[in-house]
Amino acid sequence: MNSIASIIIALIMAPALGMAGGMILVFWNTGIELQPLWVRITNFLVLIIxxxxxxxxxxxxxxxxxxxxxxxxxxxxLIIVPIWSGLLSSDPFDFGDTGNATDNMKAFMDICLPYFSLPMNLLFIWKEGVNPIWAKQKPKSEY
Structure with a gap:
């Protein structure tokens, strides 16, 4: 009986999970497309490392x-910030009709969101890419 119930639940949940996954991929792709070229280059370096x-x-x-x-x-x-920026910069997302403050916040988000992943990418590149190589190449002190 448990296997029948789990199959029925899986059949009911599969379309919902597929739709949610599709929406997440759409928001992630939008967030990646908003990023300038040099942020995409750091994304590529993070993937390599x-x-x-x-x-x-x-x-x-x-x-x-x-x-x-x-x-x-x-x-x-690579994952969380592009999804977040794609979600918040999409056209259906709106703060409501509050006047000028909404326009200022939307303009601020459109300018800043594509750059949010850059500090995290640079931190990872430094900690896992540059620092181990630097530690190997650094001359040992005599003290």
Whole structure:
């Protein structure tokens, strides 16, 4: 009986989950399209560093746990912020009819939202890309 109930629930929930996933992808794509070229370049660098980290963790013989605090800037800069900026900058999103304050807030969001992922991308590139290479190349002090 439990398997029949789970199949019925899955049949009911599948279209809703597919529609929600489609809307999330639409908002993410809108957020990515709003970003200027140099923010997209940092997105590409974050992807390269993230893939390098995953491959190095897979092929390392020691068990290394993934530290969420170290990969959170990559997740936020590549996934969360573009979804958020795509949602807030879309045409159906409106604050209501409150007058001039709404127009100012909408203009502020249209200007600032495409750049929100840049600090997170740069933080991840520094912590996981530049800093380990710098630590290997830095000359050892004699003290």
């Amino acid at each position: 993230f893939i390098r980290l995953l491959v190095s963790r897979i092929y390392s013989e020691s068990e290394v746990k993934i530290n969420f605090e170290r990969i959170f800037p990559a997740i936020a800069g």
